[in-house]
Amino acid sequence: MIFSYKAIDKSGASKEGNIEAINIDVAINSLQKRDLIISAINPVEDHSLSRAFYLFKRVPAKDVVILSRQLATLFDAQVSALRIFKLISSEVENPILRKSLIEVADDLQGGSSISNALSKHPQIFSDFYVNMVKAGEETGKLNETFNFLADYLDRNYEVTSKARNALIYPAFVISVFIGVMVLMFTLIVPRISVILLDSGQELPIYTKAVIAISDFFVSYGILMLVGLVIAGFFLGKFLKTDEGKFQLDSLKLSIPYVGTLYRKLYLSVISDNLNTMIGSGIPMLRALEITSNVVGNEIFKRILNESLIAVKGGSSLSASFSQYTEIPGILVQMIKVGEESGELGNILKTMAKFYQREVINAVDTLVDLIEPVMIVILGLGVGLLMASVLLPIYNIADSTV
DSSP states (O other), X not given: OEEEEEEEOTTSOEEEEEEEOSSHHHHHHHHHHTTOEEEEEEEOOOOSXXXXXXXXXXXXXXXXXXXXXXXXXXXXTTOOHHHXXXXXXXXXXOHHHHHHHHHHHHHHHTTOOHHHHHTTOTTTSOHHHHHHHHHHHHHTOHHHHHHHHHHHHHHHHHHXXXXXXXXXXXXXXXXXXXXXXXXXXXXXXXXXXXXHHHTOOOOOHHHHHHHHHHHHHHHHHHHXXXXXHHHHHHHHHHHTSHHHHHHHHHHHHHSTXXXXXXXXXXXXXXHHHHHHHHHTTOOHHHHHHHHHHHSOOHHHHHHHHHHHHHHHTXXXXXXXXXXXXXXXXHHHHHHHHHHHHTOHHHHHHHHHHHXXXXXXXXXXHHHHHHHHHHHHHHHHHHHHHHHHHHHHHHHHHHHHO
């Protein structure tokens, strides 16, 4: 942060200027080391281009995991909360996280609780995170809480990043393939088609189809691109609505194999969240409410919200889950066993590990299948295009010999 200051030096002369520091305390300390008597110091708003880009940066999940580990270690060492956040903020490299931790330290210095201070930064600390910290404050086990959070975030990051990365590769390959094919149809095929049409020979049906597609791209390519941009704009606005999110999440779950992968991922998140919060003493109703906000899928969010209403009305969690086909019977039965035996937390922990293994295995299988499938699809596409163009050229060459 940049601070503007007014001060008086040893000789009594007035001094004005700017100083950069991570917080106002560090800025004051730096100026006092210069033998300056500070009369005024205030933060300066930075409207530079770099500040504009700063707004679009995010805090990676792994940074929050590392932060949680550091917090647990320092609480174990009996360091005060204010001292912990000041210490960590001076070492953090991510500018957004550093700024947030400085503000958290300032709130703690003003008498705020840790959970309340963290809740002011929802872009970094989710409702789940804040409520876990609140439970840790109430039980006096903040070190254990931050260790739980670090373990949970680490597991969640591993599973979700693996699933996401598995889907990035085919999306990238297909995008490149489409781009190459568009260039072929707009730049290469039109030049060759002139030769083929001027030859006067009867062209195969697949060659005529390729030439027709090429003519369409050349004649209406710009209009199609504009149409796609407009459609993409309205589709993006629709997907931001509740109905749009619901339709997109329904599509995710209906795609063969990929839908199964997503379903297991969401079941893993639900089981892990409920296990972690119930084990920390958070009531079931609050645990369901928080999990519904962080599950990341509108269908499962509705299931959790409706289950919350049913549990509030006296129903058991297993009975409310049993009404939905999206919740597998094995999970319902295991939850029922946990409710009857009083070991619901351990049962949920077991199911969370089970679904995490299932997701990882499914992702590994998907990754193994992607490469050969992509090679076959790309080979067929390129082969068909080349055959449609080259075979008539060979016929022209043979007829001229």
